[in-house]
Amino acid sequence: AEKAKWPKETVDLWAKLSKKEANDIDTIQRSIVHHVTTTLARAAYNMDNFSAYQAVALSTRDRLISRWNETQGQLSKVDPKRVYYLSLEFLLGRSMDNALLNMGLKDTYGEGIERLGFNMEEVIESEVDAALGNGGLGRLAACYMDSLATLDYPAWGYGLRYNYGIFQQRIVDGYQTEYPDYWLNFDNPWELPRLDISIQIGFGGHVQTLQDEYGVTRHNWIPGQSVQAIAYDVPIPGYDTENCNNIRLWRSKPTRVFDLTSFNEGNYEKSVEDATNAEKITSVLYPNDNTMAGKELRLKQQYFWTAASLHDIVRRFKKSMREWTDFPNQIAIQLNDTHPALAIVELQRLLVDEEMLSWDDAWEIVIKTFAFTNHTVLPEAMEKWSVPMFEYLLPRHLQIIFDINLFFLQKVEMKVPNDRGLLNRLSIIEEAQPQQIRMAHLAVVGSHKVNGVAALHSNLIKTTIFKDFVDYYGEEKFVNKTNGVTPRRWLHQANPQLSALITETLGNDKWLKDLSLLKGLAAKTEDAAFRKKWMTIKRANKVRLAELIKARCNVEVSPDALFDVQVKRIHEYKRQFMNILSVIHRYRTIKSMTAAQKASVQPRVVIFGGKAAPGYYIAKLVIKLINSVAAVVNQDPAVGDLLKVVFVPDYNVSVAEVIVPASDISQHISTAGTEASGTSNMKFVLNGGLIIGTLDGANVEILEEIGEDNIFIFGCMAHEVEDLRHAQRYRNVPMDPALQGVISAIEKGTFEDPKIFQPLISTLTVGKDFYLISADFASYITANQQVDAAYKNQEEWAKKSIRCTAHMGKFSSDRSVKEYAEEIWNIKPYSVEDEGHL
Ligand code: PLP
Incomplete structure (x- = not known):
C-alpha cells in the first residue's frame, strides 16, 4: 500500500539497492570480511576456526534470506495451494555445508575462505548440530523439507524451537549419561526471529455456552492462562533451484497482559513464576523414540504448537478473501505421526466457535484438509491422553472430541447396527479408568488419507491397529508412502x-x-x-x-x-x-x-x-x-x-x-x-x-x-x-x-x-x-x-x-514427496523466477 504512493525515483532506488549480491569470489570474500569486522567485531589477528565459521555462516545466511524473501514474496502473490508439514521433530543436523552445496556456492566459498587462511572442512566442523529430533521420524521430516524445496513445491514445515535438543550422550564407566544440549549457546545463524509474529495461545479456563441471535447454541472458550508463541523461521534452500522454503518454529514466551494481572493484584512472585512456566513449554524435546511419556507438559507442547500453526495458516488464508469452502483447495496439512492430531480439533474449533460455520460444513473442510502418517504399531508408542488431564488443560477441545466421536459412532451404528464391540473398538475414547483419548483414532477419523511408511508396514496397519477402520471406510483411505532419503x-x-x-x-x-x-x-x-x-x-x-x-x-x-x-x-x-x-x-x-x-x-x-x-x-x-x-x-x-x-x-x-x-x-x-x-x-x-x-x-x-x-x-x-x-x-x-x-x-x-x-x-x-x-x-x-x-x-x-x-x-525422498504431492496433497510445483526483490 505504501509502495503505491511512492514517487518513481523512490521505487527505482529500492529496485537498484535491493538487487541480490553477486556470487563471484571477490564479493563473497568481502561479505565474509565485512561480517568479521562488523557483525563479529573481530579482526584478522584474533580469528579462529569458530569465528571463521560464524562469518561464513552469516554471509551464507544473507544469500539464503534473499532467496527466501524472493520465494515467499512471489508465492504470496501467486497464492498456489500449499502443503504444511506438521512435525514435532526436525532433525536437521548442520546447515552450512548443505546450504552452500544446494545453492551451488561451496566451491567459491571454499576457495574464498582458503585464501583468507582457513580450511573449509575444518571450518564446517565448528557448527553444532540442530538436533531437534530423536531419530528416524525427525530426520525424515528434514529429508522431506529438502526434497520439497528441491522440487519447487510450495511447502512449509511447522515445529517447535526447543532450547534443548536431544541430550548429549557421554559414556561413563560403560554407562550412558545424559547432558543437556544447549545448542543456542553459540547463537544460531540459521534462523530468523520474527518478533512481529506473535500469537496468544490459551490453556485451561472454562467454556461459556450461549445462544446466538438465530437461537443457535454457541460455545465460547475463556482460557484461564495464556502464553505467546513467537515465530522463528529456518530457510530451507532447494538443490539447483532458486526456491527457498521455510520451517517455522515456535518459541513460547510469557504474555504481558497476563503478567500484569498478577502483578496488579500485588502478587509479583506469582507473575514471575507464571512467566517461567510459559517459557518452559518450548524448553526441551522429549527424548523418547517410539514410546509415549504421557507428561502434561508434552500435551501442552502439542497444543501450543498446533494452535500457533493453525492460527498462522488460517490468518494467511483469510488474507486471500476466499470462501471457506476453498480452504482445502488452498491448504493441505500433513500430520507427522499423531503428535499434531490436536490440529484437527483446533481447526474444527476455529471454524465453528470463531468463524461461525456450521458443524457439518466445518467438519467437511477439516477432513479434506488433513492427512495422517502413521509411524508405528508398537503398543508402547500409541499416544493416549487421560481425559481428566486433557479436560483441565483444554476443556473446549474435549467437548469437541466427544462430539466428533459421537457423530462418528452414530454413522458407524447406521452402517453396522447392533455391534457394541465394534463401537468400542473404533471409539476415539477408550473406556478405561480414567478414560483415555486415542490419538491415532482421532487422526484417522479427522483425515482423508492415512499412510504407512513402507509397503509391509502399510499393509500391517490395515490388518492390525486400523483393521476395523478399513472395514468401515474401505481400502482407498489407507495408502502407502515408502520413506526416502535425500x-x-x-x-x-x-x-x-x-x-x-x-x-x-x-x-x-x-x-x-x-x-x-x-x-x-x-x-x-x-x-x-x-x-x-x-x-x-x-x-x-x-x-x-x-x-x-x-x-x-x-x-x-x-x-x-x-x-x-x-x-x-x-x-x-x-x-x-x-x-x-x-x-x-x-x-x-x-x-x-x-x-x-x-x-x-x-x-x-x-x-x-x-x-x-x-x-x-x-x-x-x-x-x-x-x-x-x-x-x-x-x-x-x-x-x-x-x-x-x-x-x-x-x-x-x-x-x-x-x-x-x-x-x-x-x-x-x-x-x-x-x-x-x-x-x-x-x-x-x-x-x-x-x-x-x-x-x-x-x-x-x-x-x-x-x-x-x-x-x-x-x-x-x-x-x-x-x-x-x-x-x-x-x-x-x-x-x-x-x-x-x-x-x-x-x-x-x-x-x-x-x-x-x-x-x-x-x-x-x-x-x-x-x-x-x-x-x-x-x-x-x-x-x-x-x-x-x-x-x-x-x-x-x-x-x-x-x-x-x-x-x-x-x-530418494524426491520420489516419496512427489507421491504425497500427487496422491494426497494435490499440489503442484511453483518455480520462482529470478526477478529481484521488487
Ligand atoms: N538417528 C540419526 C542421527 C540418523 O541420522 C538416522 C537416520 O539416518 C536415524 C537415527 C534413523 O536410523 P534408523 O532408520 O536406523 O532407525
Missing part, C-alpha cells in the same frame, strides 16, 4: 568422493535430482578399473571413520577389517542386544580356535552407536553390555585384530555423515513387523554398503530393488511372529544352544559382574523373549558367516557394492 545430504555431501565418481561416470550430475539415473552404474560392475576406484573411495571413508573412532573411543581399528555397523536409537525391538550376543559368540569361537584356524578368520570391527531414552532401563543396560564386551575383547591378545568392538558416543546426524559412507555391512535386524520403515538402511545401501537384515520395514523393498545376491536376509517373517511367540510361551521351546552358551559366558562373569546384566538376560528366559532373539539367533549367526565369506572375495564384494548404489533410485 541424496543431496546423504551422498553428495556426506560422500563427496563417491558423488564425484558417479558424476564422472554418468557424464553429469542429473542423478542428484533424478536418482533413478544411478542405474547407469550397473554396467560398470564388470569394469575392474572402476571397481578399484569404487573400493579406494570406500577405504578412504573407512580411514576417516577409524580416525573418529580413535578420537572418540581411543581404540585403534584397521581400515582393512570388515566394518560392521549398527547405529540407531537403542531399543529392544531393534535388537542391538542380539547383535552384541552374536559378537560374544564370535569372540568365544575365535578363542576356541587353533592358530591355523584363526588364520582364515575374517577380521571385523563391530561399531555401535545410538542413544537410549533416559528412562529406558533395559536399553541402557544394553549400552553397558556393549561397553563391557568391548573392554574385554579389545584387550585380548588371543583375538588381536580379528575382532574389535566400539561404542561411538553421542550418535547424531554429523556422526552419521561420517559413519554411513564408511560401512561395509550394516545391521537392520528388528523383529519382523516392528520397524515401520527405517531410513538409515537406505542411506547405507545408497553409499554402497551392504546390509544384513530381517524382512522388516523397507528392507523388504530394498531387497526387491537390489536383488537377493546383494543383501543378507535372515530370521522369521512378520506373519510368523505371533505363532512363534505363542509357541515359546506355551510349548516350552528350549533356548537356542549357541545363545545358551553366550548367556552362560556372561553369567560366569566373562564381562564384569554378571549381576549387572541379570535384568537384561531375564528378558530372554523362555516365554518372555518377546522380540524373538532365540528364535532368530541361529539364522543370524549363519547370515553373519555368509557376510564373512562374501567379504573375502573383494572383487565380488565390489560388484555387490556397486549394484547396491545402482539400484537405490526408488529410495
Whole structure:
C-alpha cells in the first residue's frame, strides 16, 4: 500500500539497492570480511576456526534470506495451494555445508575462505548440530523439507524451537549419561526471529455456552492462562533451484497482559513464576523414540504448537478473501505421526466457535484438509491422553472430541447396527479408568488419507491397529508412502568422493535430482578399473571413520577389517542386544580356535552407536553390555585384530555423515513387523554398503530393488511372529544352544559382574523373549558367516557394492514427496523466477 504512493525515483532506488549480491569470489570474500569486522567485531589477528565459521555462516545466511524473501514474496502473490508439514521433530543436523552445496556456492566459498587462511572442512566442523529430533521420524521430516524445496513445491514445515535438543550422550564407566544440549549457546545463524509474529495461545479456563441471535447454541472458550508463541523461521534452500522454503518454529514466551494481572493484584512472585512456566513449554524435546511419556507438559507442547500453526495458516488464508469452502483447495496439512492430531480439533474449533460455520460444513473442510502418517504399531508408542488431564488443560477441545466421536459412532451404528464391540473398538475414547483419548483414532477419523511408511508396514496397519477402520471406510483411505532419503545430504555431501565418481561416470550430475539415473552404474560392475576406484573411495571413508573412532573411543581399528555397523536409537525391538550376543559368540569361537584356524578368520570391527531414552532401563543396560564386551575383547591378545568392538558416543546426524559412507555391512535386524520403515538402511545401501537384515520395514523393498545376491536376509517373517511367540510361551521351546552358551559366558562373569546384566538376560528366559532373539539367533549367526565369506572375495564384494548404489533410485525422498504431492496433497510445483526483490 505504501509502495503505491511512492514517487518513481523512490521505487527505482529500492529496485537498484535491493538487487541480490553477486556470487563471484571477490564479493563473497568481502561479505565474509565485512561480517568479521562488523557483525563479529573481530579482526584478522584474533580469528579462529569458530569465528571463521560464524562469518561464513552469516554471509551464507544473507544469500539464503534473499532467496527466501524472493520465494515467499512471489508465492504470496501467486497464492498456489500449499502443503504444511506438521512435525514435532526436525532433525536437521548442520546447515552450512548443505546450504552452500544446494545453492551451488561451496566451491567459491571454499576457495574464498582458503585464501583468507582457513580450511573449509575444518571450518564446517565448528557448527553444532540442530538436533531437534530423536531419530528416524525427525530426520525424515528434514529429508522431506529438502526434497520439497528441491522440487519447487510450495511447502512449509511447522515445529517447535526447543532450547534443548536431544541430550548429549557421554559414556561413563560403560554407562550412558545424559547432558543437556544447549545448542543456542553459540547463537544460531540459521534462523530468523520474527518478533512481529506473535500469537496468544490459551490453556485451561472454562467454556461459556450461549445462544446466538438465530437461537443457535454457541460455545465460547475463556482460557484461564495464556502464553505467546513467537515465530522463528529456518530457510530451507532447494538443490539447483532458486526456491527457498521455510520451517517455522515456535518459541513460547510469557504474555504481558497476563503478567500484569498478577502483578496488579500485588502478587509479583506469582507473575514471575507464571512467566517461567510459559517459557518452559518450548524448553526441551522429549527424548523418547517410539514410546509415549504421557507428561502434561508434552500435551501442552502439542497444543501450543498446533494452535500457533493453525492460527498462522488460517490468518494467511483469510488474507486471500476466499470462501471457506476453498480452504482445502488452498491448504493441505500433513500430520507427522499423531503428535499434531490436536490440529484437527483446533481447526474444527476455529471454524465453528470463531468463524461461525456450521458443524457439518466445518467438519467437511477439516477432513479434506488433513492427512495422517502413521509411524508405528508398537503398543508402547500409541499416544493416549487421560481425559481428566486433557479436560483441565483444554476443556473446549474435549467437548469437541466427544462430539466428533459421537457423530462418528452414530454413522458407524447406521452402517453396522447392533455391534457394541465394534463401537468400542473404533471409539476415539477408550473406556478405561480414567478414560483415555486415542490419538491415532482421532487422526484417522479427522483425515482423508492415512499412510504407512513402507509397503509391509502399510499393509500391517490395515490388518492390525486400523483393521476395523478399513472395514468401515474401505481400502482407498489407507495408502502407502515408502520413506526416502535425500541424496543431496546423504551422498553428495556426506560422500563427496563417491558423488564425484558417479558424476564422472554418468557424464553429469542429473542423478542428484533424478536418482533413478544411478542405474547407469550397473554396467560398470564388470569394469575392474572402476571397481578399484569404487573400493579406494570406500577405504578412504573407512580411514576417516577409524580416525573418529580413535578420537572418540581411543581404540585403534584397521581400515582393512570388515566394518560392521549398527547405529540407531537403542531399543529392544531393534535388537542391538542380539547383535552384541552374536559378537560374544564370535569372540568365544575365535578363542576356541587353533592358530591355523584363526588364520582364515575374517577380521571385523563391530561399531555401535545410538542413544537410549533416559528412562529406558533395559536399553541402557544394553549400552553397558556393549561397553563391557568391548573392554574385554579389545584387550585380548588371543583375538588381536580379528575382532574389535566400539561404542561411538553421542550418535547424531554429523556422526552419521561420517559413519554411513564408511560401512561395509550394516545391521537392520528388528523383529519382523516392528520397524515401520527405517531410513538409515537406505542411506547405507545408497553409499554402497551392504546390509544384513530381517524382512522388516523397507528392507523388504530394498531387497526387491537390489536383488537377493546383494543383501543378507535372515530370521522369521512378520506373519510368523505371533505363532512363534505363542509357541515359546506355551510349548516350552528350549533356548537356542549357541545363545545358551553366550548367556552362560556372561553369567560366569566373562564381562564384569554378571549381576549387572541379570535384568537384561531375564528378558530372554523362555516365554518372555518377546522380540524373538532365540528364535532368530541361529539364522543370524549363519547370515553373519555368509557376510564373512562374501567379504573375502573383494572383487565380488565390489560388484555387490556397486549394484547396491545402482539400484537405490526408488529410495530418494524426491520420489516419496512427489507421491504425497500427487496422491494426497494435490499440489503442484511453483518455480520462482529470478526477478529481484521488487
Ligand atoms: N538417528 C540419526 C542421527 C540418523 O541420522 C538416522 C537416520 O539416518 C536415524 C537415527 C534413523 O536410523 P534408523 O532408520 O536406523 O532407525
